[in-house]
Each structure stands twice: as structure tokens, then as C-alpha cells.
Amino acid sequence: MSGANFILLINLSVAGLLAACFMAVAFHDVGRAPARWLAFGYLLGMAYSAIEFSIPAFADARLPVVAAFAVFLAATIAFNGGLARKYGVAPPWKAMLLFLLATTIAVYFVQDLPRQSLIRIMAYQLPYAVMQFIGLAIVWSSRQKLDRLDRILMAVLAASGLQFASKPFIAHALGGWGANPQAYLQSNYALVSQSLGTVFALALALLMLAILVRDVLAEVTSKSETDTLSRLLNRGGFTRHAELAVLGALRQGVPVALVIADLDHFKSVNDSFGHASGDRVIETFAGFLREAAAAHHVAGRIGGEEFAIILPGTNLAAARLFAEGTRSAFGALPIDGLPADNRCTASFGVAELHASEDFADLMRRADQALYQAKNAGRDCVRVSVGPAGNWSSAGTEASGRG
Structure with a gap:
């Protein structure tokens, strides 16, 4: 052969x-x-x-x-x-x-x-x-x-x-x-x-x-x-992708900010209108985040009614505007299954990464700012302005309805 x-x-x-x-x-x-x-x-x-x-x-x-x-x-x-x-x-x-x-x-x-x-x-x-x-x-x-x-x-x-x-x-x-x-x-x-x-x-x-x-x-x-209901990243997926995004921003020398949002009075929506209506509220808010997010942004549902989005290449002022725009648009939107005069709102905490911080520090400060927004009456934005956790107000302070 x-x-x-x-x-x-x-x-x-x-x-x-x-x-x-x-x-x-x-x-x-x-x-x-x-x-x-x-x-x-x-x-x-x-x-x-x-x-x-x-x-x-x-x-x-x-x-x-x-x-x-x-x-x-x-x-x-x-x-x-x-x-x-x-x-x-x-x-x-x-x-x-x-x-x-x-x-x-x-x-x-x-x-x-x-x-x-x-x-x-x-x-x-x-x-x-x-x-x-x-x-x-x-x-x-x-x-x-x-x-x-x-x-x-x-x-x-x-x-x-x-x-x-x-x-x-x-x-x-x-x-x-x-x-x-x-x-x-x-x-x-x-x-x-x-x-x-x-x-x-x-x-x-x-x-x-x-x-x-x-x-x-x-x-x-x-x-x-992936979270099935919101079609955003779940907490584990968000943390992994957000940490990579933060490392990438640091390597490129560009700012990176984090926005955390929590739906106001969400338990009362479930109690008053049923879990199906509560699910529609979550789906609607998640849709807002998906539409507002750029390709390099990382958005996730990190808790029952808590959401987060990491914004590489975005400084604190721009991240605050992003949060305020989302807050305003969502608060004006009617939700299927809820009465026509009922509006759902969300509170927001915003922080920008500083040179001495890691992702965990950034999460902690954004969460603290969110806590301040909740204490201020909900349906507003609070911003963490420094590593020490100082915060400032932004947006309308109003008691959220729904």
C-alpha cells in the first residue's frame, strides 16, 4: 500500500x-x-x-x-x-x-x-x-x-x-x-x-x-x-460582571459609577394587587434599565425589588443624571394590572469609584446613599460624594405612592 x-x-x-x-x-x-x-x-x-x-x-x-x-x-x-x-x-x-x-x-x-x-x-x-x-x-x-x-x-x-x-x-x-x-x-x-x-x-x-x-x-x-423574571443578571452574575467592568475601567483610566435602585413600597403592591402585578412592576422597571443601559453597562437584579447598574466611563454627575432620568420616567409610567391613578416609584443611591477603593467599597457607599434616599421619603436620588460615605441630595424628595 x-x-x-x-x-x-x-x-x-x-x-x-x-x-x-x-x-x-x-x-x-x-x-x-x-x-x-x-x-x-x-x-x-x-x-x-x-x-x-x-x-x-x-x-x-x-x-x-x-x-x-x-x-x-x-x-x-x-x-x-x-x-x-x-x-x-x-x-x-x-x-x-x-x-x-x-x-x-x-x-x-x-x-x-x-x-x-x-x-x-x-x-x-x-x-x-x-x-x-x-x-x-x-x-x-x-x-x-x-x-x-x-x-x-x-x-x-x-x-x-x-x-x-x-x-x-x-x-x-x-x-x-x-x-x-x-x-x-x-x-x-x-x-x-x-x-x-x-x-x-x-x-x-x-x-x-x-x-x-x-x-x-x-x-x-x-x-x-440570569434572573428569569427581569431577564437581567442575578446577584451572582452581576457581581462577577461588575467586578470585571470595574477592573477594565481602572486599567483604561476612566471613571466608573454604580447606581442602586429599590422599588418603593413594593410589599404593599403584592399585598394589595397580587404577586402577578408585583411581577409586572419588576418586569417594567427591568425593561427601563435594559433600554437605558449601553452595551458596556452591566445591569442586574440583586434582590427581590433591588436593582443595580454599573456604568464604566461615567462620572458621578452623569450617573446622577442617569438615575434621576430613570426615576422620573418610571414614576410617570402606568403599570398594567394597577389602577390608572396608581404610580410606582423607586429610590436611588449613586456612587463613583475612588482610587483607593474596590468594588465592595463602591457597593457599600451606593447602598448607604440608597438608605439615605429611603429615609428622605423615597422617590428620590442620593449621591455618595466621597470614600468617607458623605452624601448629597438630588431629585425630588417625595413620598412615593404605590
Whole structure:
């Protein structure tokens, strides 16, 4: 058995194992459409390897050669379908399938050219390169935030495309790709080509597995840190993300402020109108915070009717305005399930981080300011102006109703 035959058998086995891995991911979570497409792609990779291995048994290899080309190109299309599903991009199915049809017809007719013709070899390899670059474009055009793993995937897709584009010249440098299709697997080029294919197939598959696992873990973490009712972070999630936000602000040398809010007389809402109405009050206030928060802000429900939002890049004056605007807007809003003349209000405590403090200190001072707002009659904002816990008033001092 030649070295290329051995590598081809390895490719068949590896493609099967990778297909099984992606199918396992898909069966574990039926919503994982990318995994299903990737599994299909590697199943097609198995079929390609099987066809290549069988070609020496044919007296006229034209049809199996064309079939091998079409099946492998279809595998790259399925892989791109998985990429598109993963990165939220509309798959260019029509363009890719038309490209598959056109290039398959071209490969059928270029077999009439001399075996070592550069055009003939390019007709086989360039379509694969095009598909890898389409995959690269899919990831690049994603509106999702790309991290290091995604960028590594883009680099590997680019490298894979370049290796396909270079194979005609590699074949020429190694003395061709066999005197006929049946002799292909005995050529030095076949050994190099199949080995490169194994390396890139493994690299792309492992990267996609790592990315899918990363997403699953991120989803599990998000669910464990999210409060179901408010759809904000729960206390544990808020603390973790807020501490990271504070550290980031300190590294960047920008201010960071914290606003803590508590719904006024919330127990009386539950007692008078029922827990369903109380839940709507919480949902409404949480919606205010979500709409008011910027992408880099961190908002959470840290208690039954207590909320907090960390504001990186925001000083004390701006944080006070944020709190006052939220207080005023929420106090004027009618709540479903409550009488039309009934308004719910909230009290706010605001603090800005000082150089000698950590997040716990910031929480303590904002909580003290909130306590002062409650003592002042509720429906108002109080601000902690220094590390010693001094505070000042802001907003309207009024007894909150509801």
C-alpha cells in the first residue's frame, strides 16, 4: 500500500470520527443547526475518500473522478452552511449550488486535456479554494462579536484556500499527479496533497468543535447568571460582571459609577394587587434599565425589588443624571394590572469609584446613599460624594405612592 493510500484511509477514518463528534453535538442540543451541517459535510468527506480509494478499480475512471470532485466540493458547501448558521449569515445556497454544477461540468470536460495540463489541475483545485474563501467571507461578514478563536478560524480558512490554490504548482514541482487517474495514489503529489488535506480538515474541525463548545458553555453560564423574571443578571452574575467592568475601567483610566435602585413600597403592591402585578412592576422597571443601559453597562437584579447598574466611563454627575432620568420616567409610567391613578416609584443611591477603593467599597457607599434616599421619603436620588460615605441630595424628595 502506498503512502497516499494509507493517508487516504486515515482521512476516511478521521472524517467519520469528526462526523460522529458533530452529530453528538447536534443530538445533545437539537437547536445546533451548525453541528448538523458540519456533520453532513464530514460524512461527505468520508464518501469522497471512499470514491478516491476505489478509482484504481475502474478501467474508465472519468465518472468516479468527477464524482469524487463533486462530493468533496459538496462537503465544503455543507461546511460553509454550518459556518453560516453559526455566524448568523444567510447561506449563499443558490450561488454555491450553481458553482457546484458549473465546476462539475467543467471538470468532466477538462479530462480531455493532457493529464499534466496546468488548466486541468487548476479546474480540480481552484473551486475548493473558492469555497474556503467563501467560508472566510461568511465569518468576516458576521454581525456577531468575533473573538480570538473566530479569528484563528478565519486564518486557517485563508491558509486552506491558499493551499488548494497552490496545489497545481505543487503537482508540477513534484512531477505531476500520475500518468492516469488510477496511478494518482502512487504519485508523490498524492501523498503531499492527502496529507495537507488531513491537516486542514482536522484543524478546521477542531476549531469548529472548540467554538461550538465555547458557545454552549457561554449559554449555560448566561442562563445560570440570569434572573428569569427581569431577564437581567442575578446577584451572582452581576457581581462577577461588575467586578470585571470595574477592573477594565481602572486599567483604561476612566471613571466608573454604580447606581442602586429599590422599588418603593413594593410589599404593599403584592399585598394589595397580587404577586402577578408585583411581577409586572419588576418586569417594567427591568425593561427601563435594559433600554437605558449601553452595551458596556452591566445591569442586574440583586434582590427581590433591588436593582443595580454599573456604568464604566461615567462620572458621578452623569450617573446622577442617569438615575434621576430613570426615576422620573418610571414614576410617570402606568403599570398594567394597577389602577390608572396608581404610580410606582423607586429610590436611588449613586456612587463613583475612588482610587483607593474596590468594588465592595463602591457597593457599600451606593447602598448607604440608597438608605439615605429611603429615609428622605423615597422617590428620590442620593449621591455618595466621597470614600468617607458623605452624601448629597438630588431629585425630588417625595413620598412615593404605590
